[in-house]
Amino acid sequence: MLAAMLENDLEILEEMITNTGEPLNKVTYRSPVLLVFLRHFGCVFCKEALDDLSARRSDFKKAGINLVFVHMADDETAQEYFARFNLDGVEYVCDPSQRYYAAFGLHRGTFSQLYGLQTWMRGFKLKSQRGYNLELAQKLGDSTQMPGVFVLQDGQIKESFIHDHAAERPNYDRLVECCVR
Numbered sequence: 001m002l003a004a005m006l007e008n009d010l011e012i013l014e015e016m017i018t019n020t021g022e023p024l025n026k027v028t029y030r031s032p033v034l035l036v037f038l039r040h041f042g043c044v045f046c047k048e049a050l051d052d053l054s055a056r057r058s059d060f061k062k063a064g065i066n067l068v069f070v071h072m073a074d075d076e077t078a079q080e081y082f083a084r085f086n087l088d089g090v091e092y093v094c095d096p097s098q099r100y101y102a103a104f105g106l107h108r109g110t111f112s113q114l115y116g117l118q119t120w121m122r123g124f125k126l127k128s129q130r131g132y133n134l135e136l137a138q139k140l141g142d143s144t145q146m147p148g149v150f151v152l153q154d155g156q157i158k159e160s161f162i163h164d165h166a167a168e169r170p171n172y173d174r175l176v177e178c179c180v181r
Contacts, residue, residue, distance in 0.1 A: 012103045013155060018068060018091045019075065025155050027066060027091070032153040032179035034060060034172065037070045037106055040141030041081045044127060045166055049147070050085035051130070056172055057087065065176050072096050072141030101145060105162060108144040113165045121167075151175050 013025035027033055036053065039046045053067060060067055069092040071078050082090050095101060149170050151159040158178045161170040 012100065013152075016070075016093045016095075016100055018093055020091055024068065024093065024152070027068065028152040028155050031064050031066045032151060032158070032176070033066045033068050034176055035068050035070065035150045035152055037101055037104065037148045037150075038072075038141070039145055039147045039166065040143050041071065041073055041077060042140040043143065043166070045169075046147070047085070048130070048169065050081065050087060052169075052172065054086045057090075060176065063176065063179075065179060066091065068092060070095050070100055072098060072101075072145065077140065096141075098142060098145060101148075104148060104150060106146050106148045108142070109146045109166060113146060113163075114144060116165060118165055118167055149175060151179060153179055 013028065014023045016024035018024060018027065024033070024035070034053075036049065038049065041047075057067060067090060069078075069082075069090060071092060072095055073081075074096075075094065078092055078094065079088075082088060082092070093100065101107070146166065147163050149161040149172070150157050159175050161175055163170075
C-alpha cells in the first residue's frame with residue numbers, strides 16, 4: 001500500500017529537498033538511496049543507528065548507495081550530531097512538522113512501542129555497553145516519533161523496514177541487497 005501510494009504521488013519525493021538543495025526524487029534516479037527516518041537525536045536507539053550507519057558508510061558508497069537521513073531538528077543540531085558520529089557531509093532532509101514521516105507511514109509510537117519492557121532492556125544495555133545517554137530536549141525532535149528505513153531507486157520504494165518498537169534494530173545490509181550491483 002505504501003509503495004502504491006508513493007508511486008501514485010511522487011510529489012512528496014519532489015518536495016523533500018536535501019541539505020544540498022536537490023529534490024530527493026532526483027537523487028533516487030542518480031543512485032539507490034538508503035533513506036533513514038531517525039527518531040529524535042537524544043534517543044539511544046537513534047545514536048545506535050547513527051553509529052551503525054557510520055560504520056557502513058564507506059561500504060554503501062562503494063556499492064553506489066547514497067545515505068540520506070530525515071530528522072526533525074534544525075540544521076545546526078543535525079550537523080552537530082552527524083559530526084559526533086563521523087557522518088560529516090551526509091545528506092539529510094529536515095522535517096520538523098513530521099509531514100514526510102507521516103507520508104511514509106511513520107507515526108507516533110504507542111506507550112508499549114516507546115516504553116515497553118523490551119525497549120527499556122535494550123536501552124539500558126546500550127547505555128551500559130556504549131555509554132549512550134538519553135537526552136530529552138525539544139530541539140532534538142519529537143521523542144514519540146517512530147523511525148523507519150526505506151530503500152528508494154528510480155523514484156520507487158524497493159525495500160522498507162518500519163519499526164514495531166523503538167528498540168528494534170534494522171539489518172541495513174539486508175535492506176540494500178536489492179540494489180547492490
